[in-house]
Amino acid sequence: MSNQGKAKDPQKTKDQVETTGHSWDGIEEYNNPLPRWWLWTFYLCIIWGVGYSIAYPAWPMLKGATTGLLGYSTRGEVAEDIKSFDAMNAEINAELAAADVTQIAPNTPLHDYATNAGAAVFRAQCLQCHGSGAAGAKGYPNLLDNDWLWGGTVDEIAYSIQHGIRNETDDARYSEMPRFGVDELLEPEQIDQVVEFVLQLSGSEFDAGLSIAGAQVFADNCSACHGAKGLGDRDQGAPNLADAIWLYGGDRETLHETVSEARFGVMPAWGQRLTQAEVNAAAIYVHTRGGGE
Known part of the structure; x- marks a missing residue:
């Protein structure tokens, strides 16, 4: 069989660069060495990284991290800044x-x-x-x-x-609303009635029949804190029920939950944490x- 017409591989010379052996659609990749400047930069980065991890906090441990030979701390730096500003504002x-x-x-x-x-x-x-x-x-x-x-x-x-x-x-403001439903202080029917009365006080849609009965329930159980007209009492922390401003919501379902289960919001005593x-x-x-x- 004749080899005429078949391409021959070019003869390799002494200085010709080897290929990586990879080929994509007939295109081969030369296995050129990395430039020396790049290699030296890479080696210097490794040396710098090792030095940095020795000098500064770097390696995570079970509790905290290595402190580094220089003892540097970003928290300490912030603390120093805070201390300096406190000194300037001390007066x-x-x-x-x-x-x-x-x-x-x-x-x-x-x-x-x-x-x-x-x-x-x-x-x-x-x-x-x-x-x-x-x-x-x-x-x-x-x-x-x-x-x-x-x-x-x-x-x-x-x-x-x-x-x-x-x-x-000991000095916290304190008030506590009874859990009229949970503790069975009111019957379910009475809770329905007083909710309708409160809806009337706030100008919302209400059931007139239930509200009439709810007025007496309110007078007997709620007026001592919220006042006869539902205007609230700041000395007791009792909210005004005759406006449209609600802390937890003024719809029928939410009011029913409030009367039944009460509310007990807490605020920290910031005097223990702040100057x-x-x-x-x-x-x-x-x-x-x-x-x-």
Whole structure:
């Protein structure tokens, strides 16, 4: 058989680069060595990485990580920054802590500082419940209106922040609504009646027949806290039931749940976690949001 017309492999020369042996559609890949500059850069990166892991915190351990020979700590760096700013603000913070919050006049340097500092405290500690804009959420009061459970003057706000609501501290604001359904203080029919009466108080659609009977149930069981007209009592933390502002909801189903099972919202005593200056600053900030009285 003749080999005429069959292509012959070119003769390899001494300097010809070998291929990798891979072929794609007849295209072969040369096995060129990596450039020396790239290899030296790679080796230097390895050396630098080993040195860095020795000098700085790097390797995770069972508890924490290796500290490194230099003892560097990002937390320590932040702590130093905080310490330096605390030192710069020490004088005005002492003034704010000692001040009567009711006597700090608006548009003064102390009031302006308190407002800005209070905004920082609010963003760090309060927005998780009350929202970034202080408009609240279900079960967490809106701080932008004048519907206050315990009072909306700046000193009352400061007290609420300092001691909290229904927690385990002695000075916390405390009130507790009876569980009229769970503890069988009212019959199911009476709960239906008083719910319709509360719907009438708030201007919602209601069953007139049930509401008439519910008025007497309300007078006998609810008026001691919420008042004869359902306007609430801030000294007891009893909400106003005659408006359209509801902490948990004002529809028939939610009201039935509230009367039957009661509500018991808790707020921490921030005076145990914050300085007096921070408490006063937060109170002034909240007071300036529009709902302060």
